[in-house]
Amino acid sequence: MKLLRAGPSPFVRKVLITLEETNLTDQVELVDVTASPLTPDPTLTAANPVGKIPALMRSDGPTLYDSRVICRYLDHRAEAGLYPEARIWDTLVLEATADGIMEAAVLIIYEERFRPAEKVSLDWIEGQWAKVARALDALETRWVSHLHGPLDMGHIAVGCALGYLDFRHEVRSWRTGRPELARWFDGFSARDSYQATQPEG
Ligand SMILES: N[C@@H](CCC(=O)N[C@@H](CS)C(=O)NCC(=O)O)C(=O)O
Numbered sequence: 134m135k136l137l138r139a140g141p142s143p144f145v146r147k148v149l150i151t152l153e154e155t156n157l158t159d160q161v162e163l164v165d166v167t168a169s170p171l172t173p174d175p176t177l178t179a180a181n182p183v184g185k186i187p188a189l190m191r192s193d194g195p196t197l198y199d200s201r202v203i204c205r206y207l208d209h210r211a212e213a214g215l216y217p218e219a220r221i222w223d224t225l226v227l228e229a230t231a232d233g234i235m236e237a238a239v240l241i242i243y244e245e246r247f248r249p250a251e252k253v254s255l256d257w258i259e260g261q262w263a264k265v266a267r268a269l270d271a272l273e274t275r276w277v278s279h280l281h282g283p284l285d286m287g288h289i290a291v292g293c294a295l296g297y298l299d300f301r302h303e304v305r306s307w308r309t310g311r312p313e314l315a316r317w318f319d320g321f322s323a324r325d326s327y328q329a330t331q332p333e334g
Contacts, residue, residue, distance in 0.1 A: 134161045135190040137177055139168040141332030143235040143297035144200040145187045150289050151204045153326035155211035161189075171247055201228060204286055215286045223279055227287025230276070234268045234294040237261040242301055262305065265298070273311040280317045292321040300332055 136152075138145040152158040166186065167174040173184035181188040181198040188198040189206070197203050208215040216224055241261045244253055272280075272291060280288055295318045298307045308315040321327060 134192070135164050136161045137164050137166045137180055137186050137188040137190070139166055139186050141297070141300055142168065142186055143239070143293040144185075144232075146293045146296065146330050146332070147200045147286075147290055148187045148189070148203050148207070149330040150293065150326045151207050151215065151286070153329055154215065154284065154289070155207055155213040157207055157211055169247070170243065201232065204289070208286065215284070215289070217283070217285055220279070220282075220285070224285045224287045227276055227279060227285075228290040230268050230271060231287065231290035231294040234265050235290075235297055237264040237268075238294070238297055238302055265302075265305075265307075269307055269311055269314065273314045277313040277317060280314075280321075288321065292318065292324075292327060296322065296327070296332075 136145070136148060138148075149158075152161055164176075166177045168177065168184070168186045170184070177186065177188065178184045180190055180196045183198075185198065187200055187203055188196055189203045190196045197206050205216060207213075238261075241258050244258055244261075276287075276291075280291065295307065295314070298305065
């Protein structure tokens, strides 16, 4: 299998951590592409028409894209139990919450990177950050007990979201006022799978 990836994408990291946690890392070749909404890489758009990473090219079936689809496929392939039937809806909502944080956090970076300086909207950036902040508050108040349960895909997605906030939005200090989440992340970020997938820059 070939995994199309670029830079420090938190969505790619979800897949990389899932590969580590399911012992499938050595079955995947990493292929670097450029992920840009303005100048999409033809290799990437051939694999995923919406031009986003991650995309997983398989020799035994069509290319999979969207981290949620890829992670679910890897879990199914490895029979790893990262989507446990007994708490499937909680796991999926938690993953969606974390993905929502990543989406908004990435869009803030894109606003600054891909729009001319005079067109950058600070209101829009703050609107995206408000989404992140509300989702973080929900994690702190409603999800900490789930996070302390057995590892599932919700945990992996939240770990990637928080790691991305540290990487790109450190100045926003997400830990302030969220001590339970910060404590949980201290433990999660010590996992081998997290340490093995640190973004390079
Ligand atoms: N829902 C998608 C989001 C993936 C995503 O937004 N990837 C970004 C990089 S972090 C991307 O490829 N952006 C290029 C673009 O928006 O054209 C997933 O979970 O895989």
